[in-house]
Amino acid sequence: MAEEPLIIYGVDEFGVATITLNRPDKLNAFTPGMIDLWAGHLQEAGADAAVRVIVLDARGRAFCAGGDTGNLEERARQDAMAIKDSLWRGVHRIPLLMEALDKPTIAAINGAARGAGLDMALMCDIRIMARSATLAESYINIGVVAGDGGAWYLPRLIGIDRALELFWTGRSVGAEEAERIGMVTRVVADDELPEAARSLARSIAAQPLEAVRAYKRITYQSLTLPLATHLDMVSAHSAVLRDTDTHRDLVAKLAAKARKA
Numbered sequence: 001m002a003e004e005p006l007i008i009y010g011v012d013e014f015g016v017a018t019i020t021l022n023r024p025d026k027l028n029a030f031t032p033g034m035i036d037l038w039a040g041h042l043q044e045a046g047a048d049a050a051v052r053v054i055v056l057d058a059r060g061r062a063f064c065a066g067g068d069t070g071n072l073e074e075r076a077r078q079d080a081m082a083i084k085d086s087l088w089r090g091v092h093r094i095p096l097l098m099e100a101l102d103k104p105t106i107a108a109i110n111g112a113a114r115g116a117g118l119d120m121a122l123m124c125d126i127r128i129m130a131r132s133a134t135l136a137e138s139y140i141n142i143g144v145v146a147g148d149g150g151a152w153y154l155p156r157l158i159g160i161d162r163a164l165e166l167f168w169t170g171r172s173v174g175a176e177e178a179e180r181i182g183m184v185t186r187v188v189a190d191d192e193l194p195e196a197a198r199s200l201a202r203s204i205a206a207q208p209l210e211a212v213r214a215y216k217r218i219t220y221q222s223l224t225l226p227l228a229t230h231l232d233m234v235s236a237h238s239a240v241l242r243d244t245d246t247h248r249d250l251v252a253k254l255a256a257k258a259r260k261a
Contacts, residue, residue: 004022005022005037006021006022006023006031006033006034006037007019007020007021007022007034007037007038007041008020008022009041009044009045011045011048011050011051014052014201014202014205014206015050015051015052015053015205016051016052016053016054016055016198016201016202016205017041017045017048017051017053017054017055018054018055018056018057019038019041019042019045019054019055019056019057020056020057020058020059021034021056021057021058021059021063021064022058022059023060024058024059024060024061024062025060026065026068027060027061027062027064027065027111027112028058028059028060028062028063028064028065028117029064029065029066029067029068029069029117030064030066030067030068030091030116030117031068032090035090035091035093035094038094039093039094039097042054042094042097042098042101043097045101045103046097046100046101046103051103052103052104052204052205052209052212053103053104053105053106053201053202053204053205054101054103054104054105054106055105055106055107055108055197055198055201056105056106056107056108056120056121056124057107057108057110057194057197058108058110058111060111061110061111061112062110062111062112062113062117063107063109063110063111063112063113063117063121063133064113064114064116064117064118064120064121065112065114065115065117066114066115066116066117066118066138067091067115067116087147087148091116091147091148092148092149094120094123094148095123095148095149095152098123098124099220102213102214102216102217103212103213103216104125104126104201104204104212104216105123105124105125105126106124106125106126106127106128106197106200106201107120107121107124107126107127107128108128108193108194108196108197109121109127109128109129109130109133109135109184109193110130110133110190110193111130111132111133111134112133112134112135112136113133113134113135113136114135114136114138115136115137115138115139115146115150116146116147116148116150118135118136118137118150119137119146119148119149119150119153119154120148121135122149122150122153122154122157122183123149123153125216126185126186126200127183127184127185127186128184128185128186128187128188128193128196128197128200129175129178129179129184129186129187129188129193130175130187130188130189130190130193131175131187131188131189131190132175132190133175133190134172134173134174134175135172135173135178135183135184136166136170136171136172136173137150137154137166137167137170138170139167139170140167140168140169140170141170145167146167151163151167154166154167154183156223157182157183158181158182158183162181175187208246208247208250209246210241210244210246211241211246214237214240214241217237218230218233218234218237221233
């Protein structure tokens with residue numbers, strides 16, 4: 001009997017693609033091979049016209065313990081250039097691919113998310129967290145910094161002061177605090193997590209696709225644009241979206257409903 005892949009990928013009839021971390025015996029700590037699979041599935045989901053929303057989840061009792069610690073001593077002996085190159089050619093592909101995606105991404109955090117495992121969730125547009133799950137920026141415990149973008153994402157979500165406190169202490173954050181400070185979007189009961197993530201993904205997938213994708217682009221781009229530039233950009237998006245059959249059909253349905261009222 002063939003072993004299951006370390007990452008499982010599938011697309012349902014609603015256009016929701018699911019990327020599932022499948023190394024539960026190792027708390028889904030990722031290996032270079034898993035990063036390759038992860039990157040490949042992100043590219044596949046981005047290119048597939050049938051995919052409307054992407055969900056990242058995990059099997060077992062943890063979401064992701066970060067990078068595999070089996071070779072930490074070996075990596076500690078590497079020279080600086082080798083370490084930098086391995087990050088750039090390896091894990092850095094994930095945040096860059098996530099940034100390039102204009103399809104919604106949702107992380108379903110079922111258990112502990114540590115270090116790079118937490119940062120992978122922070123890369124998603126929306127995070128739904130099980131009530132018993134915990135989060136930690138644990139890099140400080142081995143005397144390093146977040147090497148995959150965590151120090152870029154977290155301050156944008158919770159502010160610089162809160163982010164630095166978590167980076168400097170490496171302490172664990174529970175679900176209630178994570179929701180209160182904005183690390184996660186929503187907290188649900190453990191047994192409700194899978195359905196909560198699927199339900200949200202399907203509700204977004206049911207919306208007009210091009211408008212959903214345009215919203216993602218203009219929202220993230222607006223973070224680095226002056227207001228006048230943003231308004232110029234959204235006027236172009238609005239004009240393009242209004243010149244679509246989807247928009248015309250929806251307007252016709254609204255008009256027909258108003259006439260019946």
